[in-house]
Amino acid sequence: MSSEHLPNPASQPTHGRSSRLLRAFPNGSLRTGFCFCAVLFTCLIFYATFLSPDGSIWRRPSDWRLPQHESIRDIAALTRGFFSRDYSLGLGWNNMRYIIDAAVLQAELLNRTLVIPSFVYARACEYNLTVCADYATMVNKNDAIGWEEWRNLPYEQQMAFRIPISIMLDLPRLRQRYPVITASEYLRLHGQDPSSESSSGFWPREQYIARPNVFQSDKTKTPTQFIVENRWYDPRGTHRVDYIPQKMKNRGKWGRRPWLDIGGTVGYWPPEDPTEISNRLKNALPEGKFIMGWDTAKSALKVSGLGPEVDLDKDDVVENILNTNGWEVLRTFNDVTGMDYEKTIVNPISEVVHRSTIRGFKDDYYDVDADVVILAGETHLYRKPGAMRFTEEHSRAKYASMVVHSLGSPPKVTALAKVLAARMREMNGGRLWMGAHMRRGDFIRLGWVMEPSPEAHIRRVKDRLQAGRSVLARLSDLATYDVEGAEPDMEQLRLPPPLPNDKFLVATDERDPEALRVISEGGAIFLSDLLTIEDLRSFGWPLMITDVRALVEQALLVHSAYFYGHWMSSLAGVIINMRAARGADPRTTLLD
Ligand SMILES: *[C@@H]1O[C@H](CO)[C@@H](O)[C@H](O)[C@H]1NC(C)=O
């Protein structure tokens, strides 16, 4: 082993606890000293009631099914410890959702209990701010998050409402499948005041490990913590994957260092002499990139003088040639825009990288035996769904399935959406109905909106939906997206297609009455047109919050027969994912 493969303790980060914790990094011999393993069984009074998640005021008891575990301690005891992140609570809900999707995956790979924030910030109130502030804690976002982004905006846009995360996410369903607790539960489990939860989503490095687990008999034994530094996650020229399969390790003679090296990885790929084919592939990489599309790699092989007996139309043949020449195929999802804003999981693709650029998340951090593992900073922007690529097709499929089947909106939201979808259909004589998302608000400020004037914007929407109408009229054989459990939704054929003057749903954050009038006169129906006073009363106060309405709009658009949305919007991405799970035909969706 050359010296560059050896750990370099002098250059390890000097963060308070890390050097001690790095030493705990084993070759297989794990310390099993998790606090919660040394539980005091006499503390049986510590029940789910005490540790009930936030939002219980809103949730009626019938909505709350206990996870199969009786207490938070029991959830955590199924795993090797806790995993959490620095969550960017300043982002809107759909971005937070994607971050949580990825965090569930990261925690699962490490067999750890995920800690998520117990609240998120909603950006707007449908009424005077003071009305929502009577129900949800109103904060100044700049102060709560510690950013200055909103400081110069009007007062209304500086304020936000702190709402329990369970209003936005079906936490009981998630917990039936994955060990997840909220930060306030984590704090209570460690004898800390839940109101001391970080307001920005950042994991306070010292404070959260200052007190022992309440079940810990040795009261001096505070949790150990390991920080996965952000710069270790996917430094330029490397590719973070879920795990490196044994076969791939064998192919590249992957070795495990006894310690994390300076770059935060335990693995190394010994240098290999490049073959001619490998050099050709390297030359085929797009400028400044370390990854190429499947077709690019295939074309490079086609001109590499392989004999006619090599059938490059067979994927396994191509993959085999790549593998024997030092390259590997990674699995991920295609995006509409090239920027991975929408994080849709409906179009699986393969990409090709040099083996030496691959770093496995599980391989690097599973064996860390600290009680708490934190992934520092942001891994959201410009990342693929899951914030990593997958080495095996079945793992990618499992992730896609998790996103659509385990991380949904609360039942209250989906139930209301179903009722409203039926109203849309009725309004249009029982025909299929179409919908669009018109993101305006902050997208106008950022210059991202499709058409700044409401007149032009609604014209554009109508134009796209007219095309959508012909798509629906022509549907005869149904297809589905490649998502687990997606069965063709037969309603697409059973109900008649829309007529030219049918009403269509527009989900929008536009609140200017004049703009709304223009859009409405174009034939649009808004959520507020569909909601009855009974709906509002039975749903309760969260429906006064614009972000919760957006969640209902999103769930409603999942039922639209044709959907047109903005290509940069994460809200539209969720709709596409959920429509895929519903069995909508891929031709019935348009983003531009
Ligand atoms: C996760 O860790 C727990 C506690 O060490 C162990 O009992 C369980 O079998 C592990 N699960 C998996 C899937 O490895």
Ligand SMILES: *[C@@H]1O[C@H](CO)[C@@H](O)[C@H](O)[C@H]1NC(C)=O
């Ligand atoms: C909201 O209500 C407060 C208190 O009643 C009032 O002072 C304020 O002017 C109202 N704001 C708007 C925009 O109507």
